[in-house]
Amino acid sequence: MAQDLVDGLLIKARSHLPPPSEPLGKLSKRDRKGVAVIKLKNPPVNSLSLEVLTEFVISLEKLENDKTFRGVIVTSDCPGIFSAGLDLTEMCGKSQAHYAEFWRAVQELWLRLYLSNLVLIAAINGVSPAGGCLISLTCDYRVLADNPKYNIGLNETLLGVVAPSWFKDTLVNTVGHRTAERALQLGLLFPPAEALRVGMVDQVVPEDQVHSTALSVMAQWLAVPDHARQLTKSLMRKPTADRLVKQRDADIQYFLQFVSRDSIQKSLRMYLDKLRQKKG
């Protein structure tokens, strides 16, 4: 039976039983055991508010501590949107204490995801700019739905802000230095075929196969002994994570200083206004 780990909150994590409409492919019941699904659910656009970030960390912690789970599929419950990234309203017109709390939560989620002992597969079923892209980049494998609207990338410069060094590191570690440099400076959001070409995602599949593909990939990763895979993951990722761990407070101070600037507040407000006016 599906088991709710987080009840009725913004993020649902449940032991996985795919709906009957989805083909199981080669997966046996045993293959599916121990796989949880975290569905981001913060309508309308799955923005990463302080509350969502906190719930996400709690869900992950529970799964890490529950030894029946070995893998997690991270996906979205909002049609067409994986995540709109960090909640811009958390970074506008708030107190210094709020900015500090928010940024610590962003750091915490990144560290938890990036160093997770679990196998993390992103089933990207919607657009994923900035923080949304970052979440997928922390996963071990990314499956993106083949829909021309589902752009993915770190578009911070287009908002007039700068992706922090550890966002940059995560991208560099995924796509290489040159591609990351170009993508970051131009704030590129890649459509699926391009995202695949530059290595931002590992697979692009028809929309109705995203979940079943994520499950098949998960089976492959779970076939590797946990201890060997986990140590290898740590070998690859810990040096990057350690750079933030060693200077978390300084990174928060830098964020406070940066986000509090009049010019940055103005850029963020203008961007939010543009989003709001789009409808009118």
Ligand SMILES: CCCCC/C=C/C(=O)SCCNC(=O)CCNC(=O)[C@H](O)C(C)(C)COP(=O)(O)OP(=O)(O)OC[C@H]1O[C@@H](n2cnc3c(N)ncnc32)[C@H](O)[C@@H]1OP(=O)(O)O
């Ligand atoms: C200071 C240093 C920070 C460095 C790191 C920053 C990281 C980040 O993640 S910044 C966030 C970057 N995100 C984006 O650029 C995405 C912005 N959103 C969009 O492009 C679109 O909303 C969409 C493509 C994700 C969805 O489009 P659509 O379905 O047409 O929905 P709307 O644009 O009408 O949005 C509905 C509603 O949601 C509000 N909203 C959208 N994104 C955000 C967000 N990231 N944070 C907060 N609120 C967001 C949007 O303003 C609309 O609000 P209402 O008009 O009040 O309904």
